[in-house]
Amino acid sequence: MARHRDADVAIRCSDLSITRASARGTATERVVDGVDFTLAHGRSLAVLGPTGAGKSSLGAVLAGTDEPGLAVVGGDARVQGIPVRRPGRAHRTLTYLVGYLGQGAGTRLPARLTVEEVISSPVTSRDRRVNKRALALRVAALLDELKLPLGMTVKYPYELSAGMRQRVALARALMLDPKLLVADDLFANLDVQARAAVVEAIRRRCDGYGMSTLLIGNDRDGIRALGAEVLILRSGHVVACGANVDDVLWTPSAGADRRLIAS
Ligand SMILES: Nc1ncnc2c1ncn2[C@@H]1O[C@H](COP(=O)(O)OP(=O)(O)OP(=O)(O)O)[C@@H](O)[C@H]1O
Numbered sequence: 001m002a003r004h005r006d007a008d009v010a011i012r013c014s015d016l017s018i019t020r021a022s023a024r025g026t027a028t029e030r031v032v033d034g035v036d037f038t039l040a041h042g043r044s045l046a047v048l049g050p051t052g053a054g055k056s057s058l059g060a061v062l063a064g065t066d067e068p069g070l071a072v073v074g075g076d077a078r079v080q081g082i083p084v085r086r087p088g089r090a091h092r093t094l095t096y097l098v099g100y101l102g103q104g105a106g107t108r109l110p111a112r113l114t115v116e117e118v119i120s121s122p123v124t125s126r127d128r129r130v131n132k133r134a135l136a137l138r139v140a141a142l143l144d145e146l147k148l149p150l151g152m153t154v155k156y157p158y159e160l161s162a163g164m165r166q167r168v169a170l171a172r173a174l175m176l177d178p179k180l181l182v183a184d185d186l187f188a189n190l191d192v193q194a195r196a197a198v199v200e201a202i203r204r205r206c207d208g209y210g211m212s213t214l215l216i217g218n219d220r221d222g223i224r225a226l227g228a229e230v231l232i233l234r235s236g237h238v239v240a241c242g243a244n245v246d247d248v249l250w251t252p253s254a255g256a257d258r259r260l261i262a263s
Contacts, residue, residue, distance in 0.1 A: 007081030015075030099178030
């Protein structure tokens with residue numbers, strides 16, 4: 001098995017199919033069907049498509065989230081060289097190497113933790129004997145980078161605006177300097193200044209140490225700002241792809257998708 005140190009690409013998705021069980025677990029639906037793509041180190045790829053196309057399901061599986069009900073039923077994907085279908089003991093490494101900002105992450109921050117505790121949690125959940133001073137400095141640097149006030153560390157999520165919560169969730173996803181960031185609805189609730197800070201933070205990591213980014217969602221300006229390549233999903237299938245959001249290679253029947261990203 002290719003180890004993450006010598007993985008030639010960030011993601012290699014080969015004929016990947018994913019099912020999702022219904023809430024009662026009585027039926028399963030194929031939400032991703034035979035998806036192929038590659039994401040190089042240091043590059044960004046945006047997955048667009050109409051609601052229910054399977055974008056979030058794809059992101060959750062590639063991030064190794066173990067979301068209940070989701071299962072890989074065909075093909076496979078290697079993320080930093082680790083197979084997401086049966087990662088075995090490498091699952092812990094996978095979640096260490098991948099920062100995940102799930103859909104609505106800002107709205108689902110743990111209510112009983114302070115901002116500092118939330119952002120530190122990827123470290124403290126792995127190792128409780130950490131250098132508290134170094135951790136506090138790291139949290140302060142992330143807050144500053146994302147244009148959040150340093151005094152926010154002692155606050156609780158309910159005391160923050162929606163845009164602040166979203167950036168706290170992103171800071172948590174960036175805490176371990178991930179090799180890959182999977183970000184679902186990255187720019188949710190962000191104003192112009194906050195968007196610029198987020199784009200800058202991601203670009204710095206791409207250029208600095210080759211972080212790759214998988215963006216999930218239809219935010220055309222954000223996709224353009226990050227210079228992301230584009231993949232369009234419809235009913236779990238890839239229907240179009242392109243080198244950027246303004247240069248998408250279309251299938252003849254993809255008029256609705258063209259309208260989607262032109263909107
Ligand atoms: N928590 C859930 N429980 C049951 N079914 C779900 C759940 N989340 C999504 N689904 C179903 O899985 C399919 C794929 O949904 P998914 O969220 O991956 O699509 P999406 O393209 O991200 O949509 P959106 O843009 O609306 O977030 C849809 O048919 C949806 O109804």
